[in-house]
Amino acid sequence: MKKLMIGMTLSVAIAVVMTVAGCADKGAATGKPVGDLAAGKTIAERDCKGCHGVDGKGLAPGIPNLANQRQGYLMASLMEYKDGKRNHAALKELATRMSEADMQNVSGYFASLPAVPNSVAVDVKHSSPYEQGKVLAEACAKCHGEDGNSKAAGTPSLAGQQPHYLVAAIQEYHQGERKATMMKSMLRDSDKLEIEHLALYFSAQTPTKRGASARGDAAAGEPLTAMCSGCHGARGVSADSHTPSLAGQDAQYLAGAVKAYRKTRQNWGMQRYVAGLSDQDIDHIVAYYASQDPQPAGSVATSTQELADKCNRCHDTEDATASKAPKMRGQDKDYLVMALRAYRDDKRESSTMHRMSVAYSNAMIESLAAWYASQPAK
Ligand code: HEC
Ligand code: HEC
Ligand code: HEC
Ligand code: HEC
Known part of the structure; x- marks a missing residue:
């Protein structure tokens, strides 16, 4: 809760569309x-x-x-x-x-x-949430790459990821709901505002494709993603701020994440969808998503x-x-x-x-x- x-208050001026006509x-x-x-x-x-x-x-x-x-x-x-x-x-x-x-x-x-x-x-120097996020993100660059485009196999890119999802993911490490020792110690000291700043910054970066999967067959994976695209978007580009994009993400990380839902990662929605997949299905699905073109979640002021x-x-x-x-x-x-x-x-x-x-x-x-x-x- x-x-x-x-999540809901995460502001994301991502396209805060100021539609208000006139004052x-x-x-x-x-x-x-x-x-x-x-x-x-x-x-x-x-x-x-x-x-x-x-x-x-x-x-x-x-x-x-x-x-x-x-x-x-x-x-x-x-x-x-x-x-x-x-x-x-x-x-x-x-x-x-x-x-x-x-x-x-x-x-x-x-x-x-x-x-x-x-x-x-x-x-007084006033930096915006974006600017503060950029400074905080320096601590993540070693693994998640400049601007959140990671080059390390097994480490997800954060660039262009959906902002509410990023907030939720960071909190899950924080609270030990998602297991990854290094992420937990990394994020231990960040407070709520800092997490929002980080999410805002990363979500606005332009993601680059990580590269083809060594395993699995993208063509065989595509039909299997029919049940995923309702949430993760066509070709893995999510349009929902709470649901992560999968397009162009690191293959090794994706495969690990799907398998983690079967064991340690708690999310009843996801567990239900991946429970019936064979390891080979997972390889195909991952090959498909890894080969799709990623898109940034939005732009911010x-x-x-x-x-x-x-x-x-x-x-x-x-x-x-x-x-x-x-x-x-x-x-x-x-x-x-x-x-x-x-x-x-x-x-x-x-x-x-x-x-x-x-x-x-x-x-x-x-x-x-x-x-x-x-x-x-x-
Ligand atoms: C379309 C015109 C319009 C825009 C754009 C607008 N506001 Fe307002 N704002 C108003 C009006 C009208 C009021 C008075 C409403 C009331 O009586 O509560 C107000 C009141 C406020 C107040 C209360 C101030 C006080 O003295 O009590 C704050 C704070 C505020 N706005 C901040 C902002 C911020 C920050 C933005 C930009 C993100 C913004 N407003 C954009 C029209 C606007
Ligand atoms: C006990 C302290 C107190 C007294 C006495 C008081 N005020 Fe206020 N006033 C406040 C506070 C606190 C607020 C902000 C309240 C809120 O959040 O709406 C406020 C808000 C206001 C606002 C709204 C301002 C804005 O930017 O939206 C006006 C107008 C105002 N007061 C006028 C007066 C006038 C006129 C008097 C005397 C007749 C007066 N106040 C007496 C404490 C006081
Ligand atoms: C020492 C390397 C390292 C550093 C430094 C690091 N991370 Fe990570 N991060 C990882 C790895 C590895 C994972 C994948 C863990 C897993 O499988 O859950 C990860 C996962 C994540 C995820 C989940 C992404 C997703 O798609 O679910 C987020 C969000 C994240 N990190 C944010 C950050 C932030 C913010 C920082 C900087 C404050 C940071 N990380 C610093 C290695 C690192
Ligand atoms: C009902 C909506 C829904 C469906 C259907 C769904 N997902 Fe998800 N998925 C989510 C949500 C929400 C999350 C984020 C959950 C969390 O915070 O752990 C997620 C997370 C993931 C992640 C982790 C991403 C990351 O960056 O860590 C992967 C991988 C994934 N889903 C793959 C799939 C695949 C493959 C399918 C189809 C077999 C699928 N999902 C079907 C909603 C859905």
């Missing part, structure tokens, strides 16, 4: 704060200062900065707390006590304040900037009429992480943001949040 959860929604038509700002300040001093400061800077990690935020967005948020669409006990109570004019005034007040200067150094470009379409627009999306540059990092997880896990309503973030792993969320928090607010 835990495995499944991580346009004609809302507050002007960029300038409106309302009685002095009355707003009085409310802020009385009711908000303890957490958001009078200068609109969140006083603790996890409390958002409000200074210089779009007024329309602040207003809408307060309404959502009031209506229970967003949950926060203190804010619900405060918002319930406020008239619409109060909300307008206090929102206008915070919106009119200068942006909070950055607390995070701007020159390789830098955080590249990811953020997609968000900035809505979040970074100067056009106040065009966006209901809040400004995020210089926002508190912990708050951003919390907010993104809440959308992804369906704890905060917003169909736009939910659609956007379902595909995001914790790794991706962390790096996006760190990136925005480090940007000078404007």
Whole structure:
């Protein structure tokens, strides 16, 4: 179950297709704060200062900065707390006590304040999950090859492999469910985020064919794969992120893996399919898959900037009429992480943001949040 959860959250921006058409929604038509700002300040001093400061800077990690935020967005948020669409006990109570004019005034007040200067150094080096995966993967190159294309017989290539499958496989070694002493000691220290980084990196590499099998006959193997292709894809190129591709994989490794399902490797689905195969059938099947052309599982955004470009379409627009999306540059990092997880896990309503973030792993969320928090607010 835990495995499944991580699998599901593995973000893989692999083709995170940002299909969301537009953020346009004609809302507050002007960029300038409106309302009685002095009355707003009085409310802020009385009711908000303890957490958001009078200068609109969140006083603790996890409390958002409000200074210089779009007024329309602040207003809408307060309404959502009031209506229970967003949950926060203190804010619900405060918002319930406020008239619409109060909300307008206090929102206008915070919106009119200068942006909070950055607390995070701007020159912090932010590497994306992909870049971090690339660094971690250096430890694997000795056996799995440069870019995950192994040259050692018996050692699988990881390049282009399906990312959820890679995460699951690494965890199986980790937890001793899959036996391979060297892999276990290799991966002992990697945490969940690192595993996601590695999977993201390897899945995006271009796989090369490992070479023909010394045993078995590909032509005889092909008809036997009819029952495999429903899951592993036509010619062994899987289209499902949880199911490994077999095309072009090392023959010796494939043969060993099929046999392992008959003995030590636990996967009820696979055991059922390979239980009835003779050793000769296995050789033929392996010869067939080893001779097929591999394909990469997907492409990923390789830098955080590249990811953020997609968000900035809505979040970074100067056009106040065009966006209901809040400004995020210089926002508190912990708050951003919390907010993104809440959308992804369906704890905060917003169909736009939910659609956007379902595909995001914790790794991706962390790096996006760190990136925005480090940007000078404007
Ligand atoms: C007890 C501490 C506390 C007080 C007092 C408080 N807030 Fe907040 N505020 C928070 C926290 C924590 C959040 C983030 C909650 C969440 O995750 O939705 C928040 C979120 C907000 C948001 C949403 C911001 C965003 O970026 O989505 C607005 C708007 C807001 N507060 C306005 C106010 C106003 C106006 C007052 C005073 C009337 C106030 N708050 C008083 C702690 C507080
Ligand atoms: C000393 C050599 C060696 C090193 C270093 C190594 N591996 Fe492996 N790896 C292997 C071998 C051999 C196997 C096949 C084991 C088996 O049969 O289960 C394997 C299997 C795997 C698999 C399963 C692939 C599949 O198709 O099921 C994954 C995933 C993997 N390694 C990831 C990694 C990562 C990530 C690193 C670096 C952090 C790494 N390995 C470092 C030798 C190595
Ligand atoms: C019902 C779907 C399904 C069918 C049918 C199926 N597989 Fe699999 N196969 C999987 C899944 C899922 C995995 C990954 C399981 C795991 O994590 O160990 C897998 C793993 C494998 C592996 C290990 C790959 C690696 O990189 O370690 C091999 C080899 C394999 N299957 C061969 C076959 C062959 C040959 C057939 C047909 C005789 C077949 N499979 C039929 C779903 C299927
Ligand atoms: C199509 C427009 C659009 C795109 C693209 C978009 N967002 Fe949003 N985002 C919104 C809107 C609208 C809201 C306000 C929703 C609400 O009221 O909860 C929002 C809210 C948020 C919030 C909550 C901020 C706060 O102060 O509470 C975060 C965090 C966020 N988005 C992050 C992102 C990230 C990261 C991306 C890129 C992966 C992204 N968004 C892409 C429209 C968009």
